Amino acid sequence: MNNTKSVSDDIIMTKIYYIRNQKVMLDSDLAELYGVETRRLNEQVTRNMDRFPDDFMFRLNESEFENLISQIATSKRGGRRKHPYVFTEHGVLMLSSVLNSKQAIQVNIQVMRIFNRIRNMYLDNTELRLEIEQIKSKLISQDKSLELVYGYLDELIEKKVQPVDRKRIGYLPDSDN
Structure with a gap:
């Protein structure tokens, strides 16, 4: 039986932030999810710094930190x-390679699945945006064609070709006679 506590996907999703054009998670949020203290998580990271290059982990600067605090509106990180x-x-x-608890491994798997789901949602939205752009360009092209047709119709209406008097054809005699 699994003794780790389950974390809802919604809770994990609320702990993913967009900073420096990347989806990231805070050390304190990850520590909470993994069931360890933030300082213990950071100690393990510090002991294994060669596993965490700049594109895997970075420290927030002052403005990023202030912006984050205003977003999450909490004082515990202050x-x-x-x-x-x-x-x-x-x-x-x-992190899964430096934190070996069962809870850390289970939560890590769950977090990876959520990151993957977010990436797929983004790709789906990208395809949708491309389709919308194609529809827009078709509509613009059709609008131009319609403008041209309406222009020709306006010219025809302005010219109003005058009917020519001609002798009536048919079985009824002309009323002039």
Whole structure:
């Protein structure tokens, strides 16, 4: 039987932020999910720094940290002496190699699945955007064609070809006679 506590996908999704054009998670949020103290998580990371290059993990600068605090509107992170580390998708994956608890492994698998789901949603949206752009360009082309047709119709209406008087053809005699 699995003794690890389950975390809902919605909770994990709320802990993914977009910083420096990347989806990242805070060290404190990951520590909470893994069931360890933030300082213990960071100690393991520090002991294994060669596993965490800059594209896997980075420390927030002052403005990023202030912006994040205003987004999450909580004071518990405000008491930190150092700005938090944030982990990219690859950094979160690498954490599984330095944190070996069953809960850390299960949560890590769940987080990876959520990152993958977010990536797929983005790709789906990209395809949808491309289709919309194609429809827009077709509509613009059709609008131009319609404008041309309406222009020709306007010219015809303006010219109003005057009917020519001609002798009536048919079985009825002309009324003039």
